[in-house]
Amino acid sequence: MTIREFQEARKNGATISELVTQFQRKIEEKNPQLNAFLTTTFEQAQTRAQTLDQQSIDHVLCGVPLAIKDVILTKGVRTTASSKMLDHHTASYDAHVIEELNAHGAIMMGKTNCDEFAMGASNENSAFGLVRNPFDLKRVPGGSSGGSAAAVAADLCVAALGTDTGGSIRQPAAFCGVVGLKPTYGRVSRYGLIALCSSFDTIGPITKTVEDAAILLDTIAGYDSHDMTSVPNEVPSYASHLQRDLRGLKIGIPSEYFVDGMNLEVEQRIRDAVKQLERLGVEPVEVSLPHTKYAIPVYYVILSAEASSNLARFDGIRYGTRSTDSPESAMDRLLDTYLSSRSHFGPEPKRRMMLGSFVLSSGYADRYYHQAQKVRAMIKEEFDAVFQNVDVLVAPTTPATAFKLGEQVNDPLKMYLEDIFTCPVNIAGLPAISIPCGTASKLPVGLQIIGKPLDELTILQVAYQFEQSQKVAKA
Amino acid sequence: MTIDPALIQKLAMLSRIRLTDEEITRYASQMTRIVEYVEQLQEVETSHATRVRQISGLENVTREDSPEPYKATEDLLNAFPERDGRTLSVPNIL
16 A cells, blocks of 8 residues: 555545554564564554544644654664664664654654664664565565665555665665665655764665655655754655656666676666666766775775764663673773673674774774775766766666575675675765666566765656556557 | 784773673674775775765754753653662762
């Protein structure tokens, strides 16, 4: 059920309460198998539904059941970042995006599972169990927003919020056959988002249709004084401007995004999609982004540095899990509290914090961290140069389809390479959307459309026209 | 560049993490591979490049320095692991 279909159902006589109950039943039935939700908020959802049935809010999101990734703070509701470090933590305030959604009448069904502290590409790093891909229960949903993507794909909610630091909205959206939008860095406030990498993190929608992504973006985007990286630019009205004649639009096809070793069926689906866009009038242009191959090392050096700093706040003192191993000497008690409390982190956060300490340490900072920041500038400049001549870039979201659970979990480096086509976008702070473009061996394939800074409208328009033309093709 | 167990122990202490011997060995080999992989950044000629600290292009974001009452103090305090009435319990350091 999409947002539009939800409101149609209401017009046809269903109450919000009845519709919320339907989604609740589905979650109760399917979540034990999928493990998409860590925490459900059915009581609060029903109370809100009843209030809205009495006194509706005049907005297309009124009553719409959503799922929220568990790295976003929701006041009074357990918020864990999928970590034992926050197992018993209740959020003290609402994130900005949650305030906006609440004000427009959206209803939260629960908090979704993800990789621990958003670190991962398969949702296998969660301290509370893995998530299964609704298309094939033996496969990963992708990560880190695996729970949100699986919940949307299995229709356990109308739509969801995820976060994208290196591809964590787009990659699971691609693996689960749904739409995932990463906004421009600064377009959506990060106030109330548990920080992973502060210069890459974004919050965005995971939905069934492009229109639903546009509606959610309309609601959550915009300046917030609580986030000093929030851009003051006006938010266009995305959902009401999706129609566009694409004739004359130039789409760049970056050659570095078609690599040896990528799944050939996936590549073919992307080439087919480009042909489809050509039939809609676009002009494909071969472009080159030579420093693409350095994107993953840049990404992991900067990410681990910033993550090691961001995760330092989890020290067992003010919030989160506090434990001690009771040392004899009182002098050791503080250190012991840190070491004991922080042993509640899983392996991936530990690895990244240590890597971060390493690349920032005296003697190595210049070689790794400063060098990565400089290469970051070059990657950004390369995108800027290419965007002088094209309106959007079109590429695969991932090199292959959803892999099997357990296949890569013991090889951290191999898992990092999953981000190969998505992380350059976070490095440059650009907006990008992944939309379904067919299947490869029955598994979903995602088409990625990358835009200029703050040009979510164009990528949504291209995505929308493509999506609508696919429907016509099927009929 | 090899990340040996001694370096892992040092990094673990910097990160305030306690590791078992098995973890030290395992992370040493995993992190050696990762550091070897990121070593390719040295190939890039960057003498002309400036470090990106922040990608949105915003500079000098300021606000009025005027205090406002914070309405949810109690909610923040409720997250504290140990309390004794109005006081917050922390590990002693003296």
